[in-house]
Amino acid sequence: MLSQYMEEFEQEPFEVGEFIERLTWRTNNELQNSEDFNPVALHDTFIQTIKDLKILQEKQQSKCERLEESLRQEQDSHAKKISKLQERHQTAIDWFGQLDEKINSVAGKIMHLGEQLENVNTPRSRSVEAQKLLSYMSEFLMAGPVIVNDIFSDPLRLNEAADVIQKLYAISQDLPPGNFAESKRKIEKKYDEVERRLIEEFATAQKSEDIERMKNLAQILSQFKGYTQCVDAYIEQSQMQPYSGKDIFIGIVPMCKHHYEIIKKVFANPQQVMSKFILNIYQLKLHQYAMTKLEDKKDEEKYLRTLYELYSHTLKLSSDLQVYMSTIDDDLLQKLTQQIFMKNLAGYAEIELRCLTAKCSTELEKFYASKKHQKTQTTKGFRRNMEVLIATRANINIAVIEDYGGETFLSEELAINMLQEAKASLKRCRLLSSEAELPGNAIKLNDILLRFLMHEHVDYALEVGLQAVPLAEGKVFPQLYFFDVVQKTNIIVHLLDKLCNTSVIPCVSNTPKYSDYVFKKRILMEQIETKLDQGLDRSISAVIGWVKVYLQYEQKKTDYKPETDVDTISSAACLQVVQSLQPVIVQIKKCVDGENLQNVLTEFGTRLHRIIYDHLQTMQFNTAGAMCAICDVNEYRKCIRELDSPLVTQLFDILHALCNLLLVKPQNLQEVCTGDTLNYLDKSVVRQFIQLRTDFRIIKNTNYLKGIIE
DSSP states (O other): OHHHHHHHHTSSSOOHHHHHHHHHHHHHHHTTTOSSOOHHHHHHHHHHHHHHHHHHHHHHHHHHHHHHHHHHHHHHHHHHHHHHHHHHHHHHHHHHHHHHHHHHHHHHHHHHHHHHHHHHHHHHHHHHHHHHHHHHHHHHHSSSSOOOOHHHHOGGGHHHHHHHHHHHHHHHTTSOTTTTHHHHHHHHHHHHHHHHHHHHHHHHHHHTTOHHHHHHHHHHHTTSTTHHHHHHHHHHHHTOSOSBTBOHHHHHHHHHHHHHHHHHHHOSOHHHHHHHHHHHIIIIIIHHHHHHHTSOOSSHHHHHHHHHHHHHHHHHHHHHHGGGSOGGGTTHHHHHHHHHHHHHHHTHHHHHHHHHHHHHHHHHHHHHHHTTOOOOOOOOHHHHHHHHHHHHHHOOOOOOOOOGGGOOOOOHHHHHHHHHHHHHHHHHHHHHSOTTTHHHHHHHHHHHHIIIIIIIIIIHHHHHHHHHSOOSSOSSOOOOOHHHHHHHHHHHHHHHHHHIIIIIHHHHTTSTHHHHHHHHHHHHHHHHHHHHHHHHHHHHHHHHHHHHHHHHHHSOHHHHSOSSOOOOOOOHHHHHHHHHHHHHHHHHHHHOOHHHHHHHHHHHHHHHHHHHHHHHTTOOBOHHHHHHHHHHHHHHHHHHGGGOOHHHHHHHHHHHHHHHTTTSOGGGHHHHHTSTTTTTSOHHHHHHHHTTBTTHHHHTTSGGGTTTTO
C-alpha cells in the first residue's frame, strides 16, 4: 500500500479531496456483498490509512535527513576545490602580467628596429627609383631618335610606363629650354603617346564595362594633363547610342541613372563628371533636337504645341536630373533650359495671340457659313422704337419682324471650341511666359476670347434676338425665340466663368492686372444682362399684349351678362388664353435659371393679373355671368400655379374674392367685404367691383352697401 500511496502523491497536481474520494471508493468496492452502507468499515480503513501515512512520513523524513547529510558533505568538498582553483587563477594572472610586460618591451624594440630599417631603406629605394628615371632620361637626352624601351612598347606594362613618363614630364618642365629643347620635345611626344594609349585603353575597358580597369586607368590619367579628355571620351561614348527612338526625353533619365552608378565607381570626382555629362546632353543633344523640331513655323498652331511639349518635357527632365547635380550647380539646369528656348520664348506671346485670333475668327466664319448667314450691322434700335411709337399712337403696325425662322445664331458647340482653344493658349501662356509678362499676356488672350465669343457672337445674337421679338399688342399670338437665346447665353456665360476661374484668374491674381480683368468683365456682363433684361421684357410684353388684344376682341359682353340661363363653364376666350400661356410658362422655366427665373415668372404673373383685372373692369356681370367670371378666374389660377410665385398666387386669390362680390346676394356683401381676403383692401377697389353688378343701381341706396360706398 505504501508504494501505491507514493505513486498517488507523486502525481501532479495532487488533490487531497480526490485522494480521499479514491480511498472511499476502493473501500466500498471491497464491500460489494454488503447491501447497506458500512460506516465502521470505512472508519477502520481511514484509521489504517492514517497509520500507514505516519509510517510513510517517518521513512521519508529519514530519507531526507540522509540526503541532506550527503549534500553537506558534497558542498564542503566543492568549496575546497573552488578555493584551490582561485589560488591557481591568481597565480596565472600574475604570470600573464609579467608576460605582457615582456611582450611590450620586445614590441618597442622591434618598432625601433623597423624605423631604423625604414630610414636606411627609403633613401635606397629613392636612389633606385632615381637611377631608373636617370636611365630612362638618358635615352631621351641622347641625340637622334629615341630608343624604344621595353616599358614603353609592352602593352602589359602600360601602367608602369605611365608612371615613368609622368615623372619624366614633370622633371623636364624644370630643365632649361636651351640645351634640352630637343629632349623636352621627345619626352612630351612620348607623354602624349602614353596618354593617348591610356585613353584608348580606357575606351576599350568602357565598351566591355570593365569597371575595375576603368577605375585604375582613370586614377592614372588624373595625374595627366589630358584627364579631361578621358572624361570627354567616356561621355561621348556613353551618349553615342540613340536615347529612345523618336522621343529623346524617354531614355535620358534611365541613361543618367545607369551611368551615374558607373561614374561613382570609376571617377574620383563623380559629381563634377556627372554635371558635365548632363551639360553635354543639354548643350548638344537637347539643343539640336529642339531646334530641329521648332524649325518649321509655317503651321503656327503645330509650332506652339511642339514648343509647349518640348519646354514642359525639358522642365520635367531638369527636375528629375536635379538629384545628380551638385549644390553649386543648383540652378544650372534652369539656365540651360532658358538658353535652349531663349529665341522661341522671346517671340512666343506674339505668335500665341495671332494664332488664337485666327482660330476664333475661323470658327466664327465656319459657323455663320453653316447657317448661310451674312452678319449685318445691328443698329436698328432707333427704328424699332419709332415703329413701337407709331403702333402705340396711331394703332398702325408698320413693323417688319425678321425672326430668321427661329434661328438664335448662338452655338454651344462653337463656344466650347473657342473656350477649348483659349484654354490651351492660357495653359501654354502660364508655362512659356515669364513671371513679369504672364499677367499681361493672359489679359490679352482673355480679351481676344471676349471679343470673338461675347462681342462678335453672343452680343450679335442678342441684338438679332431683340429685333426678332414681336411688337406688343399684336392680334396674332407671338412666336417667341428670345427665351432660347437666354438659355444659350446663360450656358455660354457659365462656361466662360468656369474657364476664367480655372485659367485666367490664377494668372492675374495678386497683380495690378487683376483689377483691369474684373473691370472689363463687369462691364461686359452688365451689357449682356441689360440686353437679356430688355429682351425678356419685350417677350413678356408681347405675350401680355396679345392677351390684352385677344380678350378685348374675343371676349363677348354676353359671356358675363347672358340674357338667358346658361351652363356655368369658363368662357372660350379664357380657355384659349390659358391654352396659349401654358407653353410660354414651360418655355420660360426651361430657358431661364437661378434667381432670374423667379423674377421673370413673378413679372409675367403680375402683368397678366393687371391685364385680366383691367379687362374685368370693362364688363357688366349678372348672376350667371358672375359664375362664368369665377370659372374664368379659376382657370387663370390653375395656370399661374405653375409660376410658383406666392405674390402672383395672392393677387389671383384676391381677384377671385373680388369676383365673389359679383355673385353673392346683396345682403351678404358686408360679410364678404370684411372677410380675411378683402378686409385689408382699399375700399375703392371693392367699390369698383361692386359697381360692375347689373343690380348695382337697385342696391346702391340700400343699407347693404353701408360702410362700403361711403
